[in-house]
Amino acid sequence: MDVRKATELTLSALTLKEKTLARDMLYSEQYHKDTLSAWIRAPVLNLKQALEKSRAGANQAGFKAEFISIFCDVLEIDTGTEVLPEKNGEKPVPFEINLYARRLDYNQTSGSAVHIRFERNCEFFFWTSRLPADFSITYDGQGLPKQKHAPKIAKDDFGVILRLEKPSAGISNEPLPPPDEAMHNINYLNLIDDDGKLKSKAYLNDDLPRLLQFQLLIAQTHTTLDRGLAVNLLNYVVAATANPRAGEIHFKATAMLSSLLVDSSIVAVPSVNIYASKQILKARLTAALAFEQAFRDFSLEASNRKVQTQTALDLLRKSQDAIQTYAFIKDIRQREYDNAVIANTKAQKTFQSNQSNLDRLGTNFQAGVEEWKEAEKEKAAMEVLKGLVMVGLAIGATVATGGAAAVTIPAAGAAVVNTASKIAALIEKLKQIYEKIKEIYEKIKPVIEKLQQVVKTISSVIATLRKFDGATTGTKTLKLSADSSDVFNATAEWRRFDITVREMEDSLRGYEIRGKEEYFHELKILVPNGECFILTQANLVKTGDELATVLVQSEAERRNESRLSLTALRVSTDLDILDLLVRAMFDRVLTIRSLVYLDFLTYSSAEEYHTLSKGPVITLSPVKPVVDYLEDVVKLQGAVVAFGSRVLVQQRSFTLGSLAGFADASALAAAITDGQALSVPVRPGLELFQDFGRIRLSRARCFLDGAKLSSTADPQKSSLPLRMELHTEAQFFDLPLEERAKPELGPVIPRIFLGASRKVLFEYLPSDNSTPCDGWYGQELDYTKFTPLTNWAVKIIGGAHGTLSVADLDLSGLKGLKMEFLCDFSLR
Numbered sequence: 001m002d003v004r005k006a007t008e009l010t011l012s013a014l015t016l017k018e019k020t021l022a023r024d025m026l027y028s029e030q031y032h033k034d035t036l037s038a039w040i041r042a043p044v045l046n047l048k049q050a051l052e053k054s055r056a057g058a059n060q061a062g063f064k065a066e067f068i069s070i071f072c073d074v075l076e077i078d079t080g081t082e083v084l085p086e087k088n089g090e091k092p093v094p095f096e097i098n099l100y101a102r103r104l105d106y107n108q109t110s111g112s113a114v115h116i117r118f119e120r121n122c123e124f125f126f127w128t129s130r131l132p133a134d135f136s137i138t139y140d141g142q143g144l145p146k147q148k149h150a151p152k153i154a155k156d157d158f159g160v161i162l163r164l165e166k167p168s169a170g171i172s173n174e175p176l177p178p179p180d181e182a183m184h185n186i187n188y189l190n191l192i193d194d195d196g197k198l199k200s201k202a203y204l205n206d207d208l209p210r211l212l213q214f215q216l217l218i219a220q221t222h223t224t225l226d227r228g229l230a231v232n233l234l235n236y237v238v239a240a241t242a243n244p245r246a247g248e249i250h251f252k253a254t255a256m257l258s259s260l261l262v263d264s265s266i267v268a269v270p271s272v273n274i275y276a277s278k279q280i281l282k283a284r285l286t287a288a289l290a291f292e293q294a295f296r297d298f299s300l301e302a303s304n305r306k307v308q309t310q311t312a313l314d315l316l317r318k319s320q321d322a323i324q325t326y327a328f329i330k331d332i333r334q335r336e337y338d339n340a341v342i343a344n345t346k347a348q349k350t351f352q353s354n355q356s357n358l359d360r361l362g363t364n365f366q367a368g369v370e371e372w373k374e375a376e377k378e379k380a381a382m383e384v385l386k387g388l389v390m391v392g393l394a395i396g397a398t399v400a401t402g403g404a405a406a407v408t409i410p411a412a413g414a415a416v417v418n419t420a421s422k423i424a425a426l427i428e429k430l431k432q433i434y435e436k437i438k439e440i441y442e443k444i445k446p447v448i449e450k451l452q453q454v455v456k457t458i459s460s461v462i463a464t465l466r467k468f469d470g471a472t473t474g475t476k477t478l479k480l481s482a483d484s485s486d487v488f489n490a491t492a493e494w495r496r497f498d499i500t501v502r503e504m505e506d507s508l509r510g511y512e513i514r515g516k517e518e519y520f521h522e523l524k525i526l527v528p529n530g531e532c533f534i535l536t537q538a539n540l541v542k543t544g545d546e547l548a549t550v551l552v553q554s555e556a557e558r559r560n561e562s563r564l565s566l567t568a569l570r571v572s573t574d575l576d577i578l579d580l581l582v583r584a585m586f587d588r589v590l591t592i593r594s595l596v597y598l599d600f601l602t603y604s605s606a607e608e609y610h611t612l613s614k615g616p617v618i619t620l621s622p623v624k625p626v627v628d629y630l631e632d633v634v635k636l637q638g639a640v641v642a643f644g645s646r647v648l649v650q651q652r653s654f655t656l657g658s659l660a661g662f663a664d665a666s667a668l669a670a671a672i673t674d675g676q677a678l679s680v681p682v683r684p685g686l687e688l689f690q691d692f693g694r695i696r697l698s699r700a701r702c703f704l705d706g707a708k709l710s711s712t713a714d715p716q717k718s719s720l721p722l723r724m725e726l727h728t729e730a731q732f733f734d735l736p737l738e739e740r741a742k743p744e745l746g747p748v749i750p751r752i753f754l755g756a757s758r759k760v761l762f763e764y765l766p767s768d769n770s771t772p773c774d775g776w777y778g779q780e781l782d783y784t785k786f787t788p789l790t791n792w793a794v795k796i797i798g799g800a801h802g803t804l805s806v807a808d809l810d811l812s813g814l815k816g817l818k819m820e821f822l823c824d825f826s827l828r
Contacts, residue, residue, distance in 0.1 A: 003043055003044060003073050003074050003218070003229070004043065006218050006226065006229060007026065007043050007214075007218065009221070009225070010217060010218050010222075010223075010623060011012070011023070013028075013221075013621050013623045013624045013625070013626060013628075014160055014623060014625070017299050018586065018589070018625075021117050021583070021586045022586075024045055025210050025213065025214060026041070026042065026210075026214055026322060027041060027042050028040070028041040028042075028207060028210070029041075029053070029054075029057055030205060030207075031057050031058050031060075031061040031063075031065070032205075033061055033062055033063045035067065036058075036063055036064065036065060036066040036067060037065065037066075037067040037068075037069070038054040038055070038057060038058045038065040038067070038068050038069070039054075039068075039069045039071070039073040039205060039207050040053060040054050040057075040068075040069070040133075041070075041072065041207045041210065041211060042071075042072055043072060043073050043074070043214065043741040044072055044073065044074045044075075044076065045070060045072040045074075045075055045076070045101075046075075046076045046077075046078065047070070047075055047076065047077045047081055047083075047114065048077075048078055048081045048082075048098075049586060050070045050072075050802045051068065051070075051083065051097075053235040054068045054070070055068075055086055055662075060546070064086055064088050064093045065086070065095075065794060066093060066094055066095055066096065067095075067096050068095065068096070068097050068100075069097075069098040069100070069182075069207065070097070070098065070099050070100065070101075071100045071101075071207040071211045071237060071778065072100070072101050072211070073101065073102050073103070073211070073214070073215060073218075073446055074101065074102065074103045074105055075099060075101035075103070075104050075105065076105045076106070077104060077105065077106035077113050077114055078106075078107075079106070079107045080114075080115075081114045081115070081271065082114070082115045082116075082117070083097065083114060083115070083116040083117065083124070084117045085117060085119050085122060086247075092119045094119065094120065094121035094122050095122050095123070096122075096123045096125070097125065098125040098127060099124075099125060099126055099209075100127040100128070100179075100182070100208055100211065101128055102129075102215065102232065102233065102236040103128075103232075104128070104132060104135065105129065106132075108134060109275060110135050111136075111138075112136045112138040112148060113135055113136065113137060113148070114137050114138075114197055114394065115137065115138045115140075116137055116139045116162070117139070117140055117141045118139055118140075118141040118142065118162075118163065118164035118171070119140060119141050119142060122141070122163070122164070123161055123163045123434075124161070124162040124163070124281070125159060125160075125161050125162075125176065126151065126153070126159045126160050126161075126162075126176075127158065127159040127161075127176065127179055127182075127240075128153070128158070128159055128236075129153070129158055129235065129236055129239040129240070130153055130155055131151060131152070134150075135150065136148055136149060136150040136151075137149055137150075137151065137162075139162075139164070139171055141164055141167075142164060142167045143167060144164070144167050145549060147171075149162075149168070149170075149171050149267065151173055153175070154175070155174055157175040157176060157177065158176055158177060158178045158179070158239055158240060158242070159175070159176035160173050160174065160175055160176060161174040161175075161176060168748050176244040177243075178239065178240055178241065178243050178246075179208060179240060179243075180243050180245065182207070182208040182209075183203060183208060183209060183225055183241075183243065183245040183246050184204040184245070185209060185655070186206070186209040186245055186246055186249070186298065188250075192504075199581070207400050207823070208240070208412070209246075209249070212237050212240060212241060212246075212249055213249065215233045215234075215236065216233070216234075216237055216249060216252065216253055216256075216788055217590070217622075217623065218230075218233055219233040219234050219237070219253075219256060220256065220594075220622045220623075221621060221622065221623060223256070223260060226511050227260060228672075230256075230260055230767075231257065231260050232488070234253050234256055234257040234260065235257065237249065237250075237253040237443055238250060238253045238254050238257055239462070241253065242445075247761040252554045258547070264781070268753075268754045268755065269307075269601045269605060269606065269609045269753050269754065269755040270603075270605055270606050270755075270784065271755065271756065271783045271784040272602060272603060272606050272783075272784060273608050273783075274603070274607060274640055274784065275640065276736070277603045277606075277607070277633070277636050277637055277640065278633050278634070278637035279637070280593060280603075281599065281600065281603060281629075281633045281636070282633050283657070284325055284596075284599060285596070285626060285629055285630065285633070287318070287321045287322040287324075287325040288322045288325065288593075288595075288626040289626050289627060290318045290321065290322070290594050290761075291315070291318040291319045291321065291322040291588075291589075291592060291631075292592075292627065294311065294314055294315040294318045294319075294591060295315055295319075295586075295589055297314075297315075298311045298312060298315045298319075298585070299580075299582070301554055312581060315585060316425050319585065319588050319592070320591045320726050323380065323588075323592070324518070334611060339756040339757075340536065340540040340730075342756075342757065344536040344540045344730075346729075346730075346757060347536045347729065347730065348536075350793075351481075353724060355424070355476070358367065358519070361518045361519045362519060364514070364515035364518065364519070365513070365514075365515035365516060365518075366515075366521040367514065368513045368514030368515040368516060369512060371513075430602070433629055437696050441449050457495055482751065491565070517663050518663075536730050536731065536754070548586045580771050590622075590623060592626070593622055593624065593625070593626060594622040596626055596629055597620055597622040600618065600620060600629060600632060600636075601620055603636055604616040604617070604618055604620060604636065606784055607639055607640060608637055609734075609753060609784065610640060610643065610784070611640070611643040612694055612734065612736055612737060612751065613639070617635050617636065617639045618631075618635050618636060634741055646828070647694070647737065647826050648826060649694075649824050649825070649826055650824070650825060650826070650827075651690070651698075651822065651823070651824055651825070652822075652823060652825050653820055653821065653822050653823075654688060654689070654695075654821045654823060655818065655819070655820050655821075656682070656686070656688060656814055656818075657705065657815070657816045657817065657818055657819075658680045658817045658818075658819060659816045660680050660794070660816075661679060661681075662679040665706075665814050665815055665816055666814075668814065668816060668817070669812075669814045671810035671813065672704070672796065672806060672811060672814075674824060675806065675808060676781070677793055677794070678793070678794040678795075678817065679783055679791060679792070679793055679794075680791070680794060680817060680819060681791045681792075682788055682789055682790060682791070682792060682819070682821075683733075683789070684734075684735055684748075684750035684789045685750075689735060689789070689828060690735075690748065691826065691827065692735065692825040692826070692828070693734075693735045693736055693737040693738070693825070693827070693828050694734060694735070694736075694737055694824070694825065694826045695734060695735060695787050695788065695789065695823050695824070695825045696785035696786070696823055696824040696825070697777060697785055697786055697787055697788045697822075697823050698776065698777060698785065698822050698823060698824065699774060699775050699776045699777065699820075699821070699822040700726050700760055700762065700775040700777075700788065700792075700816070700819070700821055700822075701762055701764070701771065701774070701775050701819070701820040701821075702724060702726055702762060702775075702792075702794050702817055702819050702820075703764060703769060703817070703818040703820070704722070704766070704809070704811070704814060704817065704818075705765055705808050705814070705815040705816050705817065705818040706811075706813040706814045706815040706816075707810065707811050707814050708766055708767070708809070708810050708813065709766055709767060709804075709808060709809065709810065710807075710808055710809055710810040711810065713804075713808040713809075714808075717804060717808055718765075718767055719765070720765075720802055720803055720804050720806065720808075721763035721764055721765050721771075721798075721803055722763065722764060722765075722766055722770045722796065722798050722803065722804045722809070723761065723762075723763045723773070723796070723797055723798040723803040723804075724761075724763075724794055724795060724796045724797060724798070725759055725760070725761060725762075725793075725794075725795045725797055726759065726760050726761075726762055726775055726792060726793075726794060727757065727758070727759045727792065727793040727794075727795065727798060728757060728759075728786065728790050728791070728792060728793075729757060729791045729793075730754050730756065730757050731752065731754055731790060731791075732752075732753055732754075732755065732786050732787050732789055732790035733750040733751065733752055733753070733787060733788075733789040733790065734750060734753065734787045734789065735751075735789075736748060736749075736750075736751060736752055737826055737828060738828065739828040750789070753786075753787075755784070755786055758777070758786065760775040760776070760777060761773055761775070762775040763803065766804070766809065785824070787823075788821040792819070794817065
């Protein structure tokens, strides 16, 4: 999207007076005779016109501008643009021109972008993180003829200085670090002293901070409308603010960029009372509405200083009420982030344990292949089989280590193609499968590497913000590619891996190879575990983004409170103080709106999951006036009520048996005896669920089918229950309400969601399956019901506090695990 259109779209949500204040943030011209300086700022500027305007404005102010600073998001350069020194009589005026721009637009077919004449003491600064690949200039001056030069900006730099100090040596390039001097006035409230007086009028020269805040606002507004534009804007802001002065903007931009770089269509489901959304949201909007009305009243009293002083105090008081009302969001986002960290840590440990087992079993399988080779005398087949083991291990290692343990996978050997034996067809089939898995691996590897890097960054941001003091904390640039770590496609490739592994297993079904069954069992478990690990990482980044936003805003408001209180008392006597207070209160208006936005985002996500709608029913924007959210409250509650009135919800018990991935019941019994954790994947593709949609779990049970009290156990233990914990993963599925148009095409495509991992305690008596402690999930209306369609971990924890231990059981007649789920459902 064109940045002009993006700007207008962002401003369109504001009221008329607010648009005026916002435009003051976007556009500025300033001239200072004492320092011979000129500053000009706008979203889009033309280089030639900006220079002409700056010099004309300086001349009107009575001086020749030697220091010209141009601030914009996009700088347009017309073909034939020349940057020449201004003349003071016959003498050229030296210049220092600073260009701050995210993007340079020029006609690339016309050769050089601009011609610059470097007389003595002339310098040209490009403050940008990168220049177009073919960008070049022509230059002359100090007796030199016109020459061509292509300036370059290194990866870790933020710009370049061009100067002609020694004509014989040609033009020099000096790299620039992120701007420091231009960030001095990033927080203009720091210019108020302890008495509420203004220390200096220098806050007027705050062009770069205002440009960056504008870019941040545009990016925040366009995260869903134009993700590419948002990423490009945030890349520039992150790079420009990599110094201690700009910590608040840097951390907020870093968190937003991290979230966008793991773009995913997966909905993170909060746990809230969706039925009470109207009462809860409307009650919280009251304070925010009162503050916005006070801000409008304050703005309307500009002609009456006495009244404006009174309204300023009322405005400040109501802004504090609004801030305190939404302080709970910090706790909510903190809890959601902590839950995401726990879920990701758990998924990582599970996956790494899975990978460790796979390494051991893969070695055993390879040894089995060696034995099989000796028996079959088929070297080519052996090479392919060992290669398949290797590629399976490589995929797991890549996810587990974020690419650190990735290996190079060789192509399948030529011997495979030329083999003409009794199993040539099998070998050719395995070769095709091998190439498929290798292709999947090569697609997944770069995504995993980038995702791990982003997770580390957001974790570092949150850790820093929790102790951030706003002045002394250093910042670190986020060094990430602007390309998206497309998590959705990564999980799609991961599912292809699952299908291909099963295809490989089917091809080998008729061949007896030692270690084959155990290896494929572990490899199949790797698929859901790996997918969950990938998605919990993405969710960790997204919740980190929201928490970072709240932490930055709450800390800034806390530090500014005392200064604003003193400032409000001086409105009637100091015009500069009045101007500053208006700007500060407008900033606070935007802060409150972003908190309201996060509040509604929570309930909007919950409604989307509750109704299985595709996308939110309300338009979410961090700049939308609070009064507009009153209508959104009605829309949200209306969507919930409408869904309940048109969709019949019934209750059903779903029962399924499982061997927890083991080959037979005896292997399962051995695992239980050894105290192993049992993994039961309840997949959405099971035929049991295919006639139902919107399946929501109320109660979970797990029985050891066929187990009984051991004859050697104390008879008094017959009245004791067996206790177990039933854990769910953060990732779960649900089935849509639409009918299967063609059942013969297989299972319906499920929806994927993420939420906090949950755990319930379940106890039953093996003698009669009675349940002293049933697996109910809390107060039904006070939390969001998840689904049973996830990976379950079953852990027997008995043996103490009046419960049975595994040693008290006779598992000789064990048939498997019997899982029971009591669920709400709707027919398709």
